[in-house]
């Protein structure tokens with residue numbers, strides 16, 4: 001007899017299981033259909049001893065002290081600041097586009113002029129969305145915005161989403177900034193780092209409690225009628241839970257190609273984006289993330305692709321109004337269950353969450369809906 005059945009052993013399921021087990025002293029069964037815990041953050045050592053992320057590179061960053069302190073109970077951190085370069089007209093420029101990027105792309109006099117204009121108009125240390133910059137009264141700044149839109153943003157978006165920027169919610173296009181700064185870090189969050197022994201080890205520690213039992217390789221539907229429990233938490237796809245009664249929710253998927261090369265380092269930074277050339281969007285070199293010192297190096301190359309139910313993995317919810325409306329239909333079905341099933345997590349909420357947001361969402365659900 002369990003107090004709770006939790007479907008999914010990703011960050012959301014693990015956080016809720018840990019809170020319920022340690023704070024309420026109740027018994028939890030976590031059911032996971034994959035052959036491992038960790039959800040999409042799962043990592044493992046490959047045959048060359050390099051720690052790789054099976055479902056794409058995961059970099060931890062947050063502004064939430066609460067989330068950072070919470071996770072720090074289960075891991076030590078390796079300080080790590082992610083850096084990304086994008087190949088534009090044969091040169092590698094820092095992204096998000098910043099003042100250093102100007103000097104890589106343009107002749108020094110012109111870069112200086114653009115820098116001066118940006119600082120004069122907006123001040124130093126500010127992030128300006130390129131859509132905003134495109135409306136500037138200053139012709140040179142409009143040129144810059146259009147240049148970035150065309151060379152960095154437009155074709156990357158086409159590849160990543162299979163859609164033109166104007167076919168996506170303006171929340172996506174509106175966010176891409178020019179950072180008026182020399183800070184080349186990809187994220188500016190207050191807390192940044194990689195779990196010292198990896199994400200799987202971190203989540204393993206969260207789940208290591210006598211009140212928590214984990215069942216792998218099992219779809220919850222196989223056991224839901226066999227096991228006794230009081231309440232259920234579901235972190236899987238909400239459309240699947242309701243047998244796609246309102247149609248599948250659209251996602252973008254990815255194919256990951258791993259390759260190990262006999263060289264110590266392959267690229268200057270963790271990730272290099274290829275907005276314009278090739279079918280893939282980016283290459284990540286894992287050792288930058290893990291800090292390992294080995295004579296070989298493993299890369300992961302990402303090829304975006306359409307998502308098909310049961311054929312590949314649902315990764316990114318496609319941010320379009322009509323998809324949100326479909327999700328709301330499922331949300332209404334969930335409300336009819338009157339709290340007997342609690343839906344949480346990126347697949348159940350049909351929302352892109354970073355790991356810290358998934359943990360914050362789970363902590364909030366625990367506080368407000370489980371132990372008010």
Ligand SMILES: Cc1cc2nc3c(=O)[nH]c(=O)nc-3n(C[C@H](O)[C@H](O)[C@H](O)COP(=O)(O)OP(=O)(O)OC[C@H]3O[C@@H](n4cnc5c(N)ncnc54)[C@H](O)[C@@H]3O)c2cc1C
Nearest residue numbers: 008010011012033039040056058059220236345346354355
């Ligand atoms: C390519 C990619 C890169 C990312 N990079 C970053 C990053 O750099 N930084 C960052 O902060 N975040 C990143 N994220 C986001 C991060 O992966 C999510 O925030 C996190 O995985 C959310 O955890 P979750 O538990 O909600 O969902 P998941 O990790 O998806 O876990 C849900 C689990 O439920 C299981 N499940 C589903 N249905 C069933 C069922 N019927 N029965 C049993 N089990 C079931 C699934 O197998 C899965 O393991 C990235 C995501 C992707 C796709």
